[in-house]
Amino acid sequence: MITPDAAPLSSGGDALVDAALRFAAGEPVDFCALFPEGGEVVDLPTSPLDRRRFWIDAADAVSPEHSPHLVSPSRAGLAHALAGVDEGARVAELSAFLREQVGEMLHLHPPDVPDDVEWVGLGIDSLRATELSNRVRAALGLNIPSKTVFEHATLRKLAAHLAGLPISPGSRASGPPGEASAPDSFEEGLV
Structure with a gap:
């Protein structure tokens, strides 16, 4: 299992690239160690023809309690x-x-x-x-x-x-x- 102290596989030492290479090679990856702050499950499109973007840019991210679009108008x-x-x-x-x-x-x-x-x-x-x-x-x-x-x-x-x-x-x-x-x-x- 990959942990933050595992020997890097890539020459740049990027932990995400290393995790991706290990994952692609079939090795287990401890994603909790890579992302200690957690994450959320995102529903992705089921059709390759659906061209909507589902990724959130960090600068544009809005927390749910501050998002004006999550609450329907009364x-x-x-x-x-x-x-x-x-x-x-x-x-x-x-x-x-x-x-x-x-x-x-x-x-x-x-x-x-x-x-x-x-x-x-x-x-x-x-x-x-x-x-x-x-x-x-x-x-x-x-x-x-x-x-x-x-x-x-x-x-x-x-x-x-x-x-x-x-x-x-x-x-x-x-x-x-x-x-x-x-x-x-x-x-x-x-x-």
Whole structure:
């Protein structure tokens, strides 16, 4: 097993290169001795065609407790962000919110959620449309039926529609949550 006091294999004496050479040769390597500060497991892409970068540059690393992207905006926070701004800024904020929600629902990285692909093309069926309308209701207090998601069939169109609706930080949707999202008829629920 390689330890920090093992004889180096490389001419430069780099411990990581030595560990890599020993690992490639089939020798056991004590990674805990090489990285006493620990590390974390990273999910890597399963397809060689996935070209997203998963490595973190040390200068760009942000600890989880300080990362603004790890916490979804609260209902009051998003409603406050939308209050008193022009329609273009509202559309941008709502697009970011919808992109995050749809990405989470479809297990996609939010930047990978396109603006102009129809929901059906992304795999959003009536159940997911209901889930999305419930998420909008929870975050904004807007009582939109799931058919509204399909009437505004892309992220860009739905964000523009929502931006035109009155949203106030203290607003509450009326009626029970299931009532707001249920399809108007059996046929509308079958998409």
